[in-house]
Amino acid sequence: MRKxxxxxxxxxxxxxxxxxxxxxxxxxxxxxxxxxxxxALTATQEPSAQATAEPAPAPQESSTPSTNATAEPAPSPEQxxxxxxxxTATQEPxxxxxxxxxSGTFTSDAVRYKYGTIQLELVVSNDTISSINLIQxxxxxxGYDQAPPILVQAALDANGSGFGNLSGATxxxxxxxxxxxxxxxxxxx
Amino acid sequence: xxxxxxxxxxxxxxxxxxxxxxxxxxxxxxxxxAKEILTEADxxxxxxxxxxEVSRINRGELKLADxxxxxxxxxxxxxxxxxxTSGAFNAQSPAGTWDPSGIVKAWATQSVASFFExxxxxxxxxxxxxxxxxxxxxxxxxxxxxxxxxxxSIAEASxxxxxxxxxxxxxxxxxxxxxxxxxxxxxxxxELKQVTVVAQDLITADVWATALMTNNSSALExxxxxxxxxxxxxxxxxxxxxxxxxxxxxxxxxxVGGRNVRAK
Numbered sequence: 001m002r003k004x005x006x007x008x009x010x011x012x013x014x015x016x017x018x019x020x021x022x023x024x025x026x027x028x029x030x031x032x033x034x035x036x037x038x039x040a041l042t043a044t045q046e047p048s049a050q051a052t053a054e055p056a057p058a059p060q061e062s063s064t065p066s067t068n069a070t071a072e073p074a075p076s077p078e079q080x081x082x083x084x085x086x087x088t089a090t091q092e093p094x095x096x097x098x099x100x101x102x103s104g105t106f107t108s109d110a111v112r113y114k115y116g117t118i119q120l121e122l123v124v125s126n127d128t129i130s131s132i133n134l135i136q137x138x139x140x141x142x143g144y145d146q147a148p149p150i151l152v153q154a155a156l157d158a159n160g161s162g163f164g165n166l167s168g169a170t171x172x173x174x175x176x177x178x179x180x181x182x183x184x185x186x187x188x189x
Numbered sequence: 190x191x192x193x194x195x196x197x198x199x200x201x202x203x204x205x206x207x208x209x210x211x212x213x214x215x216x217x218x219x220x221x222x223a224k225e226i227l228t229e230a231d232x233x234x235x236x237x238x239x240x241x242e243v244s245r246i247n248r249g250e251l252k253l254a255d256x257x258x259x260x261x262x263x264x265x266x267x268x269x270x271x272x273x274t275s276g277a278f279n280a281q282s283p284a285g286t287w288d289p290s291g292i293v294k295a296w297a298t299q300s301v302a303s304f305f306e307x308x309x310x311x312x313x314x315x316x317x318x319x320x321x322x323x324x325x326x327x328x329x330x331x332x333x334x335x336x337x338x339x340x341x342s343i344a345e346a347s348x349x350x351x352x353x354x355x356x357x358x359x360x361x362x363x364x365x366x367x368x369x370x371x372x373x374x375x376x377x378x379x380e381l382k383q384v385t386v387v388a389q390d391l392i393t394a395d396v397w398a399t400a401l402m403t404n405n406s407s408a409l410e411x412x413x414x415x416x417x418x419x420x421x422x423x424x425x426x427x428x429x430x431x432x433x434x435x436x437x438x439x440x441x442x443x444x445v446g447g448r449n450v451r452a453k
Contacts, residue, residue: 163335163440165205165207165316165332165335167319167366168338168366168368
């Protein structure tokens with residue numbers, strides 16, 4: 001059996017994640033196309049091209065994509081049901097508007113999962129999650145084939161100038177969600 | 190527009206589908222079914238859902254022979270890869286349960302790609318949570334270039350790539366990267382932090398990436414002998430190693446160096 005060990009992970013600023021949804025930030029202009037309730041398309045173009053990609057939050061209501069569906073810019077992440085990280089990043093602050101000014105650092109329980117342990121720390125400033133720090137994330141065996149979507153999203157959006165996709169190793173998801181929920185509960189959020 | 194993309198969350202990760210602009214009308218038609226394919230696979234194979242076929246098999250409620258066609262297919266595939274990797278890839282979990290999740294994501298991604306291709310859509314890429322599959326008819330150069338994340342931590346991965354591969358004209362269509370937080374993987378006396386494998390299909394790339402990350406030097410020898418598999422290893426101390434043909438895939442002007450990987 002393999003040994004288990006800890007790996008201190010970097011700080012993930014949710015504000016950075018939010019920024020990554022601002023389209024066109026890495027040289028390509030981007031527009032999102034509402035397609036069906038299930039998915040959406042985002043279009044990118046090189047900076048020289050006409051930027052038709054300005055956020056125009058007009059969700060397409062039609063649920064059935066037609067053959068000649070046009071690329072209607074609709075880049076707000078909230079419109080895509082398929083993306084969970086966006087709501088997590090943007091809704092938490094909203095959800096606590098009724099509460100008054102939660103601030104502090106909240107550490108989740110160490111959540112054990114099949115391949116190891118995940119524990120995180122939530123930094124909240126005035127009802128807004130300012131960062132999530134992974135205190136420990138251990139894997140044993142093949143646990144690395146799944147990843148917290150919110151973290152994957154950050155990597156997906158790490159779009160370098162020279163490549164269309166980034167290949168990288170990832171961590172397991174469900175335990176991350178559980179730890180996040182636990183920390184949120186402790187924060188009363 | 191140069192290309193468009195759509196993100197679908199499934200199997201505990203995010204799938205990013207990118208399409209060359211000419212493919213967008215077709216992609217709009219096919220994406221809903223693509224999501225269904227992923228969702229079906231998730232429901233069938235999830236080890237987290239008590240009602241999945243995999244969970245029912247592990248509880249002894251369902252015999253493999255009575256399972257769905259897809260599940261038996263994946264089971265056969267997993268067996269084949271266990272043999273091919275000399276046991277370095279193994280769907281039997283340490284706990285003794287059957288857990289094919291190491292192959293299911295790649296298998297489902299490959300299924301979606303086959304679905305696209307069969308419907309005449311080939312100018313696409315699929316990024317399955319860091320594992321990349323390219324369509325057969327890409328023309329936009331950027332989509333044929335794949336960055337390799339710099340670290341095992343996905344949090345750090347958002348910084349930039351440590352190398353960029355250009356797969357145009359190479360015949361390679363898939364890139365998978367595995368990393369681990371665990372220590373003690375000694376291969377040639379060095380602990381591996383990350384392995385990136387390039388192959389013609391994603392199952393092959395993904396399985397070898399998994400196999401190479403295990404503490405199994407024979408997996409490295411086996412992978413080296415595979416004609417259409419190239420790989421790059423990164424040790425915890427930052428030393429890079431390459432299979433014989435890997436470096437020529439690295440985009441000109443990008444990082445080079447390291448040493449060729451030679452199995453003992």
